Amino acid sequence: MNIVKILQQDVAAAVERLYGQAISAEKVQINATLPEFTGDYTAVLFPFVKIAKKSPEVIGAEVGTWLQRETAYVKNYNVIKGFLNLELKETFWHEQLQEVLSTPHYGRFPSRGERIVIEYSSPNTNKPLHLGHIRNCLLGWSCSQILEAVGYEVIKVQIINDRGVAICKSMLAWQKFGEGRTPQSEGMKGDHFVGDYYVLFERKLQEEYEAWQQTPQAKALYETHHKPGQREEEFFKDYKNRWFNEHSRLGAEVREMLLRWEAGDPQTLALWRQMNSWVYEGFEATYAQLGVQFDKNYYESDTYLLGKDIIEEGLQKGVFFRKADGSVWIDLTDVGYDQKVVLRSDGTSVYITQDLGTARMRYRDFGCKRMVYVVADEQNYHFAVLFEILRRLGEPYADGLYHLSYGLVELPTGRMKTREGTVVDADDLIAEVMRLAREQAAERGSPTEGPEAEENLRRVAMGALKFFMIRVNPKRRMVFNPEESVDLQGQTGPYIQYSWVRIHGLMQRVQQEGVDLSNARCYTDFQSSEKELLRALCEYPSVVLTAAQEYDPSHVANYSYQLAKTYHRFWHDLPIFSAPTPEARAFRLQLSCAVAQVLESAMRLLGIEMPTRM
């Protein structure tokens, strides 16, 4: 059990014994003692003043004495204002260190025998992945690792939006202008190849639209329909969607194609499969670079008709109601939401219908009472509504749903905009980070040739990128400065990796020279940076737990940085291999070993691997 919990219980016991009132151990506040005071952990005494009817100073003395007498691990105490600083015995710290070293998966929890589904990435198949997908993937992946560490059986899924207007646009553009080209013939990644046709379509569409705006019909429309003071340009910007549906020739062709697809036209399906398979090849390559995987892929083409049975069920249960035109609704005004359509008047599903169906499908597939959706915060309202509907339907998993909502990734210049070409492509970004890692390694004289160096460079580069994105609280919007993301100094992934590499070097020497570490326990003269490391090591499991409970990997990222920072200072302040005594050397090496173990474990939870050399 971790030390904070032990202290909470013992302080609670002390208060009960001394003052005759039971308090819950969880309420006892235990903090790490601030560096300027002596002690390891500090109990906050103010809450006991009412119970004890004594001053904090007196309570501190009494509780401190009690702990020192009744427990095996308190060495000394002092009271400053309302704070009881406790100093723990050396034997206690040795036990803690040995526990870390002897627990192969320190920081992992026993199985809960419970499954949890986590959905992330979920791309459209008309364009390559971009910066936003990277945040999504990294968040999803590290969350899945963290949930696994706390004992869930995690099932990672994505839903691929492989149908609809968007992919038909790419298909149509390829059909009209592709002249039989393929990713192979062009030497391109398939997702970029298909994406280019999507862009081409949009360009051709814009050309058609601009030409149309010059027609008498369009001019007349502007004259009769524009809002007061609205310029022609603005008017046509707003009108584009309607024009696409009602006047555009290309728009009509896309809709025809979509209809042919829905009717199962073999030629259309063949083209659709061909183009999607190109895209999937590209996605796979990007996912491999990011180091993320999925246990199961759902395809919208399989799920887009789901959910209608649920609508029927909901109508019978009185959760939904039908309007005169045949459309089906739910009224959520009592919880502050609106009325929502769940089935169109023509009987077809809307987006949320699909999600209702997919949720149930996953429950049937995996029997999981918990599901996490990693989706950007634009969809907060959608998920609030989805979860509320599932609750009202009485679905057995309804209380285990969580929307891991994350903020948009912006550039220093503002939001990424497809139209303005400011979208940061995932593959470009990865290539850029790799390039910079290589450049910096060369500057420092680190090896850059050979398979081991290549792998190390890759790990450093991806470590920088991943840490940069994961260290900020998911729900925060984040500003992505491409230059800072590939920084390798300061609060970065490589900083943490470097501390590990230092230890790795030490351990190699330990092995080569066959250093005896068995007398580490004889060392008792702990230095402050050693104590800080020990305390940090003890804290690790609870950090993982917090990250899991809050679905927030940034806790693990910040912890890793803190631990690495403490280690760097320890390294700087104290001789390790050449410590003054054999006991000090043994202890410091063991301590280093434990730090490396925890750092590697924590970083693995973030999807970051350690390089062997830097």
Add this chain to the structure above:
RNA sequence: GGUCCCGUAGCUCAACGGAUAGAGCAACUGCCUUCUAAGCAGUGGGUUACAGGUUCGAGUCCUGUCGGGAUCACCA
């Protein structure tokens, strides 16, 4: 307009309701004859948007104001 999220150093971010609000970047200054300097140490930089309230104690909780964002489609 309704609902939700966010306002912390010049910038990017931390801080279970606890002690004097911390890191990194950027700027300046030191430290490699000793285990890798992608490191360490120091200097400057703050009315935690503002105003009230709750309490032993508020960046954190409550109310209001201001500022930023998202969302409120028979789109996905």
